[in-house]
Amino acid sequence: MKLNRFERMVVKHPVRHWLQRTVEQPLLLKLFDNNIPAIDKALEIGCGFGQGIQLLRSGFGAASVVAVDLDEEMLAFSAARYPDSPWLTLMQADATRLPFDDQQFDLVCDFAVFHHVPDWQTAVDEVFRVLKPGGAFVIEELYRAAICNPISKRLFEHPQTNRFNHSEMHQCLKLAGFSIRKAHHLPGLAGLTLAIKPANSVID
Template sequence: MKLNRFERMVVKHPMRHWVQSKIEQPLLLRLFDNNLPAFEQALEIGCGYGQGIQLLRNGFGAAKVVAVDLDEEMLAYSAERHAGADWLTLLQADATRLPFDDQQFDLVCDFAVFHHVPDWQAAVSEVFRVLKPGGAFVIEELYRAAICNPLSKRLFEHPQTNRFNHIELHQCLKLAGFDIRKSHHLPALAGLTLAIKPAQITLD
């Protein structure tokens, strides 16, 4: 689901970029306990106006970044913002049908996008598929109580069914095959999670 006009304004505002770089980025990096792996190929699902791309490149140190979004306007803005970046590939794509090979990426990031995806469980499965064994899935998400309330419904456009909380997100990650390495959350509202695709898949 694409953002409505008001949410576009919020996401594009310089204050949102400041919060992402000064507050959210350090919290996300600390999920790795100051032991950040070398990421050759990174994927951002839902690149918006390009701030996450900068985080993947400068914060996580990804050598190459692929960023996808459903919205042509956001892809065009990100392309202009990062013009000349030979390390960046931008594609229009659906989170539930990623146009990539199995085990292609070392890192996949969801910076508050899956709460816009009606079938977010399918998106989790797709992330597991495209991650290399040992790869990292970094998640920053808003939960059911944050988006399914009268104020949020008035200001934004989010799916109102099949939403999730911190526990339900982790249950889905584990069902897909992920190991939960570290997480933090504001009760009922939002959370950060680092999930790892096991280096070796064991069959019971």
């Protein structure tokens, strides 16, 4: 599901970028207890206006970044933001049908995108599939109470069925095969999670 006009304005606003850089980025990095593993290839699902790409490259130290989005405008904006960047690949793709072979990435990130995905459970399964054994899935998400309320419904366009909370997200991650390494949440509203694909995982 694509962002509506108002949410595009919010996501693109300098204040939003400042919050991502000064508040959210340090919290996401601390999920690894200041011991971030070497990341050769990282994937961002839903690149938006490109702020997550910068985090993957400069914060997590990814040697190469693949960023996907359903929205051509977002991809074009990110391409213009990172010209002459041979380490970056931008692609149009659906989170529930990732166009990659199994076990391709050391790190996959969802920076508040899965609450836009109607079938988010399938997207979780796809992340598990494309991660290498031992790879990390970093999640920053908004939960049911934050998007299924009268104010949010008036301002934004989010799916209103099959939404999730912190516990339900973790249940889905475990069913997919992930191990929860670390997590924090604001009760009912939002959360951060580091999930690891076990090193002995085998794709059937």
